[in-house]
Amino acid sequence: MPESLADAVARRRTFAIISHPDAGKTTLTEKLLLFGGAIQLAGEVKAKKNRIQTRSDWMKIERERGISVVTSVMTFEYGGHVFNLLDTPGHEDFADDTYRTLTAVDSAVMVIDAAKGIEPRTLKLFEVCRLRDIPIITFVNKLDRESRDPFEILDEIEEKLALDTAPVTWPIGRGKSFAGTYHLADNTFRHSDEDVKPIPVNGPEADAISGLLPEHERDALVEEMLLAKEACKPFDLQAFREGHLTPVYFGSALRNYGVRDLIEALGKYGPAPRAQEADTRKVEATEEKMTSFVFKIQANMDPNHRDRIAFVRVCSGKLERGMKAKLVRTGKSISLTAPQFFFAKNRITADEAFAGDVVGIPNHGTLRIGDTLTEGEDILFRGVPNFAPEILRRVRLTDAMKAKKLKEALQQMAEEGVVQLFSPEDGSPAIVGVVGALQLDVLKERLKSEYALPVDFEASRFSVCRWISAEDRAELERFIAAHRGDIARDLDDDPVFLAPHEFGLNYEAERWKAITFTAVKDYQ
Numbered sequence: 045m046p047e048s049l050a051d052a053v054a055r056r057r058t059f060a061i062i063s064h065p066d067a068g069k070t071t072l073t074e075k076l077l078l079f080g081g082a083i084q085l086a087g088e089v090k091a092k093k094n095r096i097q098t099r100s101d102w103m104k105i106e107r108e109r110g111i112s113v114v115t116s117v118m119t120f121e122y123g124g125h126v127f128n129l130l131d132t133p134g135h136e137d138f139a140d141d142t143y144r145t146l147t148a149v150d151s152a153v154m155v156i157d158a159a160k161g162i163e164p165r166t167l168k169l170f171e172v173c174r175l176r177d178i179p180i181i182t183f184v185n186k187l188d189r190e191s192r193d194p195f196e197i198l199d200e201i202e203e204k205l206a207l208d209t210a211p212v213t214w215p216i217g218r219g220k221s222f223a224g225t226y227h228l229a230d231n232t233f234r235h236s237d238e239d240v241k242p243i244p245v246n247g248p249e250a251d252a253i254s255g256l257l258p259e260h261e262r263d264a265l266v267e268e269m270l271l272a273k274e275a276c277k278p279f280d281l282q283a284f285r286e287g288h289l290t291p292v293y294f295g296s297a298l299r300n301y302g303v304r305d306l307i308e309a310l311g312k313y314g315p316a317p318r319a320q321e322a323d324t325r326k327v328e329a330t331e332e333k334m335t336s337f338v339f340k341i342q343a344n345m346d347p348n349h350r351d352r353i354a355f356v357r358v359c360s361g362k363l364e365r366g367m368k369a370k371l372v373r374t375g376k377s378i379s380l381t382a383p384q385f386f387f388a389k390n391r392i393t394a395d396e397a398f399a400g401d402v403v404g405i406p407n408h409g410t411l412r413i414g415d416t417l418t419e420g421e422d423i424l425f426r427g428v429p430n431f432a433p434e435i436l437r438r439v440r441l442t443d444a445m446k447a448k449k450l451k452e453a454l455q456q457m458a459e460e461g462v463v464q465l466f467s468p469e470d471g472s473p474a475i476v477g478v479v480g481a482l483q484l485d486v487l488k489e490r491l492k493s494e495y496a497l498p499v500d501f502e503a504s505r506f507s508v509c510r511w512i513s514a515e516d517r518a519e520l521e522r523f524i525a526a527h528r529g530d531i532a533r534d535l536d537d538d539p540v541f542l543a544p545h546e547f548g549l550n551y552e553a554e555r556w557k558a559i560t561f562t563a564v565k566d567y568q
């Protein structure tokens with residue numbers, strides 16, 4: 045019997061991993077995929093064997109720099125749940141990409157290095173999740189190494205993040221004597237992730253557990269587990285879902301501890317696809333009609349084809365291969381002929397995807413970040429953010445004959461979200477804006493390798509950029525007329541004000557009270 049829409053939606057879990065670089069996100073991702081099998085979803089998809097790629101081929105620059113600069117999605121199944129794991133770039137220069145990806149998840153796993161605790165990037169990403177009410181499961185990693193006392197780590201989470209903690213598991217020993225994970229409420233344990241099912245015991249004093257610990261540490265460590273059982277807050281599903289409390293799991297992604305506990309927690313406690321806010325109404329995941337939005341565009345996943353993949357998060361209903369969808373921005377209809385699911389190392393055609401799923405839609409520039417696709421309804425999903433760039437440059441071309449080609453290439457890069465593009469009102473050459481300097485390297489590399497356009501960047505006289513608006517249209521026009529040389533238009537033709545420094549911006553903001561200057565714009 046075919047699965048009902050409600051059942052299919054209920055078993056979806058769409059999440060991201062947030063962490064400071066080096067905490068173990070990549071290792072954990074690999075292990076999740078391994079335990080999840082990263083396999084095809086039975087009956088839902090057909091493998092396309094001759095189109096296997098390795099992720100590392102996606103971008104040369106990623107390899108060269110040894111950092112993940114592209115966001116990707118990985119779908120896998122475990123224990124009856126379908127997981128969509130959205131990868132986020134670790135480097136802060138690509139923060140805007142990460143923030144956009146977080147608009148497409150329902151929960152997040154926060155990975156903390158047990159020796160280092162909460163690090164700056166963890167804190168920053170946590171704050172983004174909190175703004176969006178994304179519930180968080182904590183995974184304290186690297187317990188196989190010298191690490192801090194677990195109580196100290198819990199205290200630090202509570203203090204630095206103002207978030208209640210409820211340890212669900214506890215490490216059985218740590219460092220050299222790390223020997224498994226103990227489930228505090230269930231009184232079960234796992235020696236390692238190789239134990240598919242947790243083993244029941246009477247309590248931490250049971251021989252099966254205490255026997256794992258070195259004699260000289262045994263009493264203290266058993267005592268610690270008993271104290272954790274006694275003294276720590278119990279897990280509260282509602283408080284977790286509302287973002288007030290994080291369940292905490294301990295383990296070692298590298299040595300295969302605690303990953304199974306974590307994946308089970310995501311299945312059991314992680315929220316199913318939530319309702320999404322559109323401009324005119326809230327869209328429930330279980331509504332029959334398909335709606336979705338684009339949060340990421342990725343080019344060059346296949347070096348042989350210059351294709352662009354738009355990653356869409358399905359918000360409601362079922363996206364079926366071959367269906368026609370309305371691109372609300374243009375009002376035109378597009379055929380979804382080859383939506384794709386992504387696994388660890390390959391992608392396969394998706395015959396159907398349900399609310400919560402993330403699929404890639406190959407296209408040649410039709411779809412942009414922030415686009416909404418529906419079965420006809422005119423709604424727009426809001427909230428995929430666009431951040432005011434912090435670095436503004438002019439692109440200098442060595443070969444002036446190629447100016448037209450450059451213009452097209454920059455337009456495409458801007459639609460993919462690689463850079464932002466601003467066309468000055470006074471007709472002077474376009475300005476590109478980025479949040480982090482590495483994005484300029486990516487732009488340069490891609491213009492060279494994909495478009496054979498060697499470019500350099502020139503300082504622009506501007507360093508601050510704000511979108512401008514006003515309730516009174518005439519007032520906005522007056523402002524624009526009075527600052528013609530400092531106004532540019534973004535990809536959507538929305539006006540921005542460019543200033544040489546913050547002081548210049550503040551000065552104008554003081555003088556023009558009716559003008560609103562904003563540093564974040566929703567796409568659309």
Ligand code: GDP
Pocket residue numbers: 063064065066067068069070071072134185186187188189295296297298299
């Ligand atoms: P990312 O930057 O967060 O993606 O971190 P990686 O997964 O690349 O891990 C950073 C380093 O920590 C690598 O050398 C990993 O092998 C190591 N690592 C990750 N998890 C563990 C762990 O559980 N124990 C130990 N000892 N090392 C780990």
